[in-house]
Amino acid sequence: MTVTDTTEPLIDAGEQARLTARRRERVLRWLLPMLTVIAALVLWDRIVVWNAIPHYILPGPGLVARTLVQDAPILFPALLVTLQITLMALAVAVIGGVGLAVLFSLSRWTEMCFYPFAVILQVTPVVAIAPLIFIYVENRLVGLLLCAWIVAFFPILSNTSLGLRSTDPNLRDLYTIYGASRWQRLRYLQLPTALPYFLGGLRIAGGLSLIGAVVAEYVAGTGGIGSGLAFRILEAGYRLNIPRMFAALALIALTGIVIFAALSLISHLALRKWHESAVRRTE
Amino acid sequence: MVVTWRKPKPVGQRPPLMRMDGVDKVFPGGIRALHDMTLQVNEGDFVSLLGPSGCGKSTALRLIAGLMQPTRGEIRWEGTAEIGVVFQEPTLMPWATVEENVYLPFRLKHRRFVQVAEDIRLALRLVGLEGFARAYPRELSGGMKMRVSIARAMVTRPKLILMDEPFAALDEITRHKLNKDLLELKEKISSTVIFVTHSVFESVFLSDRIVVMAARPGRVFRELAVPAPYPRGEEFRTSADYAALCRTASDTLHHAMGESA
Ligand SMILES: Nc1ncnc2c1ncn2[C@@H]1O[C@H](COP(=O)(O)OP(=O)(O)O)[C@@H](O)[C@H]1O
């Protein structure tokens, strides 16, 4: 497929410059964000120290880190609870979002009937629905899941729907000519076409299910199955334990970043063979 | 190499394969895309539909492919309709490898890959892409993608292959090469081809019959025979016969366009 040139590689100045620029960019892409984050932390620390801000108003990054370690026995079980709800909600959002998208694509009538409900669920703020949900739903875990799901499923549904409708018209004709069944069309044409769209929705939904889980916890308060990070933040707030609030906040942010990174990796692995967004240019 | 496809008989002794009889196609809004088209296609024919854009060539192919129904008239097949199609774009599935793309017609007929692996290998060898079975479409050049598309159209050995301006988007050099290879391929597998083009040179080089079409309404203007024997190669393309035939076809085409304009 490739022709290997055994002669001495000849590179003109322009190409050499472009090569250097590309190499520099590869390093800077990682280095720059890390440096800015570190700079921000240092600045934060200096502001606290120079202005002698008391730790119950604004703790410095060092204190937050120490609190994170000290309060680990409280914070990490809480993190596990939040994480569990987030991941379960994401899983249900994937099943529900893809399931509904497939159902809608199989039957235009179903789509016309039920799409408005999906939109209503999406545009109504979850904090507004959550109290009702906890009144009607006995089981606290189910209530939390429901809240997180409402927030997370829509991007998956709408992206997957769009993907299922984005098949190449010529390929559609080809499938018709070869007498493909509805199932074959779905399995071999629509689902692969929709995959990049779905993965785009999944990355959004990952962050949203964390938000949904945290918001639902705020509304639900404690009781039943252990307490999540949001509840720990509320609790620390009542006690004016500001460093712990920051520590819990840092954990939530970190969790969000890890979820996003993991989903991006999954997306890259799934598409790297063929999709333009993931293939590396062979230059 | 053993290829066991049907061998064509000389023109005039070929059994009929498909016939369009007084076919009209009117689209909503009253656009008459095709008017009173009659076309007889026999086994082993290489028929070109030549005409300006908008004269109903694609519509004719879509009717033959069964993608839509004629408004009037009928399309009759000897036996069952088995067709392969090549579009102007390669129309490959980007998520599937070359061999999986060629496997598609079989897959949709519920055939297992292992049962047809040999057919797929042979089809790829016939289009000169043996070494690329595991490559993805994005790794191939435009001409190579077109070859995959051709392999997919012929892998089931259909009675009729429909090609809608398959080489129109390719550069001149690739196009010449593919024209030559397509003829060789057709010799080997003796299939029947309906080839849509708006290039006079292409139609004369490839076909044994040229159906010149005119627009508004789309219709058959005249049918020309190309009495040059196959196999045709570079000698034919540079011969005086070829030049004369091109001249005739070109005049007919201009006549057809002048009449409708
Ligand atoms: N699905 C359609 N609906 C309405 N008009 C169409 C449709 N398909 C083709 N036409 C019209 O029919 C005419 C013939 O089109 P087509 O068969 O694509 O021509 P060609 O392939 O020769 O360029 C054109 O005027 C075109 O606009």
Ligand SMILES: [Mg+2]
């Ligand atoms: Mg056309």
